[in-house]
Amino acid sequence: MLSKLLSLLLLSACCLGTSPAAERPNILWIVSEDTSAFWLGCYGNGEARTPRLDRLASEGSRFTHAYSNAAVCAVARSTLLNGIYAPSQGTQHMRSRHPIPAEFRPYVFYLRGQGYYCTNAAKTDYNFKGKDAAIWDESSNKAHYRNRKEGQPFFAIFNLGMTHESSLFRQKKEPVTRLKPAEVFVPPYLPDLPEVRSDIARYHERVTQLDDRVGEILDELENAGLAEDTIVFYFSDHGGAIPRGKRYLEDSGVRVPLLVRVPGKWRKLSPFKEAEPVSEPVSFVDFAPTLLSLAGLEKAPQMQGRAFLGEHRKALEKGAGVFLFADRFDELYGMRRGWTEGRWKYIRRFMPQQPAAPYSNYSFGQPAWQAWREAYRKGSLKPEHARLWESPQPVEELFDTEADPWEVKNLAADPDHAARLTGMREALKQTMIAVRDTGIVPEPMFAALGREQGIVPYVRAESFDYGKNVDLAFRAGEGKDLERFNAGLGSKDPVERYWSLLGLRIAKVAGKAESRLEDEHSANRVLAAEILWVTGKQEQAKAALAKELTREIDDYSLLNLVNVLERLQIVDGLPPGAIEGLRKRAIADENSSGYVRRFLKRFEQGAPD
Template identity: 55%
Template sequence: MAMKLISLIILFTGVALGGDVKPNILWITSEDNSAHWLGCYGNEDAQTPRLDALAKEGFRFQHGYSNAPVCAVARSTILNGAYAVTQGTEHMRSRHPIPSKYRSYVSYLRENGYYCTNKTKTDYNFRGDDRAVWDDCSPEAHYKSRPEGAPFFAVFNLTETHESSLFPKKNQSDATRLKPEDVTVPPYLPDLPEVRSDIAKYHDRISLMDRKVGELLDELESAGLAEDTIVFYYSDHGGILPRGKRYLKETGVRVPMMVRVPAKFQNLSPFKSGEVVDELVAFVDLAPTVLSLIGLDTPEQMQGRAFLGEKRKDAPKDDMVFLFGDRFDEIYGMRRGLTDGRWKYIRRFTPNKPAAPYSFYQFSMPSWVAWQDAWQEGKLSKEYAQMWEAPQEVEELYDLESDPWEIENLAKDPAQAERLASMRSRLKGTMIEVRDTGLVPEPMWVDLVGEGTIADYVASPGFKIDDVATLAFLSGEKGDAAAETLLSTAAKTGDAISRSWVLQASLFRGKPLMEHPEKGLEDETSLNRIMTAQLLYSTGEKEVAAKAMFDELRKDISPESVLYLTNAIYNLGLIDEVPRKWAKEVMADKKAGEYVKRFAKRVLEE
């Protein structure tokens, strides 16, 4: 008995003096639900008692953001504490190599004695064995399997709210807690029966997820570990309804995020129980924060800010969250954004493309199908039809305080001209600072870097990122004579990357900015040949352009070039001219990518 008393005295003295006692850390994540689905974030239709209680026991962030609105891209940002666009992991379900300097936060935890488990989502979006990161990554992974005395870090990923939960093949029940006619339809969505039905069904999925969160918290309590464990809850990005997931709107990137810190570790948090925290936090901050909770400095290659722990850094007064979206599934489309929680700036770098769809996967959801059908049948007012049409606005600016659903674009408001210019300039500066690999089109990566990495290529002194970023921004300055002069010069003197941005500018304007556009069909890069064909098609040279694209289909080009080519063929309405023989060969090819096979399947179905 005396020895036990001495041990307890030593233990609590260690805690009081900031000794070696380390907190356990439990991460509970859900999928595809933006912040506005929860009761504690103001949804009056929600039934989320366990998460509402967790927010009161701990603290919740009013402005928590996923830097990307889709899972694999967001997850790579979390894992390595660096922006996906810096690592070269911004394209959905890609497996490009990344520099060896990028190490997961998990590796640091394991080196410091933590038993790390993940149940079970990985999808880290770069070459390697995702499961090897963990001590255990499986359906059975659990902190209870840790060695005696070891602190744990455990992730439980709840899938109940994934977008597929609204696919009729997976959810055939029409019985819902809320009647569809009684739900609140947010004003950015058309009020269609399928939209109302999906909202009602998703509230049930949210409530189910809430109960699963409660089960995990009860299990922690029953094991006697609640007072030794810091608990995080967040969703992997926004969603689930149309214009949520895959969009840089708040519905796609603003996530619920809350943390509960037990009394013995209150020295690691500046926030009080029940507090609503206004400072910005984003997924890029999670890895530095976890390391800070166990007393580690933020590694040099990590780009986020530790917002808890011994190494916490206060948020800068002019803090902004950097947002990005590129190829999601099989559809290319580059967007970047910034927000300070009040103002949101979004810029499209491919405004010649419509804003929907960004993936064909979503068309198993009734509300997505209904919205598209209503548009095709001409039944929508302008505000609900514009997302499906091209070209799109290059710039968007929203006042999130007065317009939380981001309906009124203020980019052309003279009163906001100064703010618009400031945020535009800051976005460009941010992209240059973080060495945004998205400035290089993905279909060029393999040819440019060989066995290297696109991150090292863009970070090298030889890559003139300021010049490339300037061309990227000029490509959207329609009607600017000076911009067109600079772009035309780049067409003559620039490299393949520069030529691609001139071609993008030409596609947006609907006219060539080079003297002899047909010469682009002989460009050294497949992407530029395809973009040239698109340009020629749009300017009336349809036969020449179509032949060039189908010739390209027979060439030995990179998988990403093939994917871009299928985008072009689909967008120009040429899918019924694709040789069925090619499609059958793709379907039989084990090395063909999932997304190219999806295109081939559509060819055969057509």
Template identity: 45%
Template sequence: MAWKGLALLVVAWLGAEKAWCDSSDRVRQRPNIVWLTSEDNGPHMGCYGDSYAVTPRLDALASRGIIFARCWSNAPVCAPARTTIIAGMYATSLGAEHMRSFVPMPRGVLMAPQYLRKAGYYCTNNRKEDYNLEKPGQVWDESSGRAHWRNAPEGAPFFAVFNSTVSHESQIRKKGHQLVHDPSKVRVPAYHPDTPIVRHDWAQYYDKVTEMDARLGKRLDELAAAGHMEDTIIFYYGDHGSGMPRSKRWPYNSGLQVPLIVYIPKKFAHLRPNDYRAGGVSERLVAFVDLFPTVLSLAGIRPPEHMQGRAFLGPYAAPPKKYLFGYRGRMDERYDMVRSVTDGRFVYIRNYMPHKIYGQYLDYMFQTPTTQQWHDLYHAGKLRPPQTYFWEPKPSEELYDLEADPDEVHNLALDSQYADKKAELRRALRDWMLEVRDTGFLPEAELHRRRGNDSPYDMAHDESRYPLRQILEAA
């Protein structure tokens, strides 16, 4: 009997050890995930078909992975865009759409890296945060210029973010730069005046995108040198459209479309979408609100119900979206309220403050030579449409066909031929605003007064404090 009891103990111990090992193996088999991010650049890259761009390192990554043809940053400026990412929720729903605002998170809601950390991931951010939200406790294992996946405990999967600032708006106007790109070969958008200054700024922007490519290439070299390329899923994306005026800060496609490359190594082929082909292009509509739900899915974690984004990869991938949404609130010292929606081809824009011109004076934006000259030429009467539009009051509605008009200068909103499409997108936008309880109709001071000790999100879900349907009818 003693021997039988001992045998049962050994079997039980072996079973427990196997279960522990299986669990440990599952943790080890989770992919490492790295985000390479850059600032203020749209899809001006070779892999997106831009022959003027020089981006060999990211083009090479795209040749091994997949690019998403239509990814929107939801907000066309850094803080609300990054707020949308870190929460997996729309900044307009959180009361956090305004540039460098600061509000509490909804009750019981964590920032996305906290869910990864709970699941055993070592999470680092190097280094920009710029969230419009109060942190609900420790978000990252480390967030600094020293943060690196190399510091992860042995055997722990890691999630690491590396951000490059070299393509930021401030670098377009950096004096003393010697151009590498030939300004005579720049494609000047239809809304900009074609002048040497404008061409110089665009050429310098492309130079900075090339520098960004090289810097992020070094991060890829680090992964390769450590033997991690085949156990790491890599994302690359820009944080919103280019830093040139009427891209950054504007919820047109020009301000919202960003490059998104995803590389999934063969080891994790089961996590690839059906349309994944090396060097391939996905037409699926994706946005920043979807990024962290997707990372959680890839890590084997079901995205929390409060997240408004939808995973587009991994076991918890949701069906493709029909629309993407964008928003503009206060930009630095100037107020505005604009919402936009796209189905991938058409962009519909609703201007809730049409009396305000597009090009309101923002000190930071007016430091760019293109902005200064564009403004001066308009007021000197030396421009013709569509270069004049930016300095004039806005129509209440705009509609653009990206296939026929990629610069979004031919407004189809009053064209009866497109009445059905306008009605469809107008309805989709309204339904979305109601669904997420868009807080943008409240001035900031009133938002804070009404919320009291609650978050704006929690306040906005109380119909007695925020009768959104009635407000929308009036708007």
């Protein structure tokens, strides 16, 4: 069996265009967590102390428009690993383990087929069904390129967690910070609160710790005599960690630092001059094709990005942009998509009836988030800082990130930018169609519609009218086609029924929603009940939601249900014993990472966050 697998790997590598015997560079990835580009000195932060990263930037290429396609780790990593957008794989929901097609192979598969020794120290979190560590030669806290065979090229990842958002959670004893909180710069999208200032000062300490560790890794490479044979990448898995960073599609959440040092021996593999900034947009979907290109391989046919370095580099095409996405993060459902060409950013909310905070209650371990929420509850915020907590949210946002780098001025309603808005909206829609974005299928329907094969074959089948459904999803967010929505309720397609219901929900019009209270899919039944609630039929809605608690539904349907129960704030109004019934259901909540149990804990405390 093992010899058969090795033969398959070698055959695959040869088919991609090179020979295992060819000399190839080593490749080292240093990946930090939750670090937006603006935290580093080389990206213009005068308060930063990051000498080793700044030096790395001076020795290589500093990409000024590098993006994580998703603003949270597991979703971003599934895109990185396979070179395929998470929504094209059905991996866009945080900590989900849905099956993906077998042909969606990770870049590690191809590198190992070329003789590379591949190590990962140590985070995986790839967000699809399977054993994450099994794809590597070694994946552990001790995984290291030094364990390879003599003369064997290596690909190695060192994942550094000291900058993770949890590093800002309340601790018993905090070290004295180098910067005085009263003197730090507060980005204008944040309220100027003591806790915000304190967390900014504290996070600078974490970034300096990161810089120190990067220096140790680079020194180790140098001391081993490998620096001239090794291409080094440094980047972050997404933005963060202060509020409105991680989980948000603004640049504070998705624009990441990317530094690439290509030693003289391998300069032919990069078209960029040393120490000069690179302005062409790149994103995580491009990293897998780029790795293969650096190893002399053409990209695998299923990969969706482009190689921006290496023998098979593809120049940026005119009109090319970066596709951004956000769906369920931890326990909270929602759907947003974005498109950027570098300067201009378009964000669309498909569920604008929900506030923009929080997208995960996990964030509230951080004092700055707690303080911002408390200030909102007290009514002490400026309107621009209260907006994040209010609903409905704008369906569309358009930002000029050069004139407005902190993305606080939404230009979507500005007639001077009407043509640009239309163009970017259409670019986003056509991208979703081209990549078959599975986000238009509610996650609670994945198991029933995808069955053992996963949701990807379902949305790619000729029998599924993808264009019709994505168009309806765009209409639903605006809530302005009531005739179309009511007609869609009678469709045989459960996805069409879902978006038709959502259109009525956003319009706050009951229409024929009552007819879907016995729909075959829980997501549609729950949405129909929610429509009744917001249109004044609250007792009927409450009875329907209470009934849903008694039905045999899967974990994701149950998670969606408790999302609605919390959002409508009707937990206390449920029949006696409902919470106890929910507790029993939550015991089997394995596939959704215990998120139902998180909700239950808040319900029992009587103060949902």
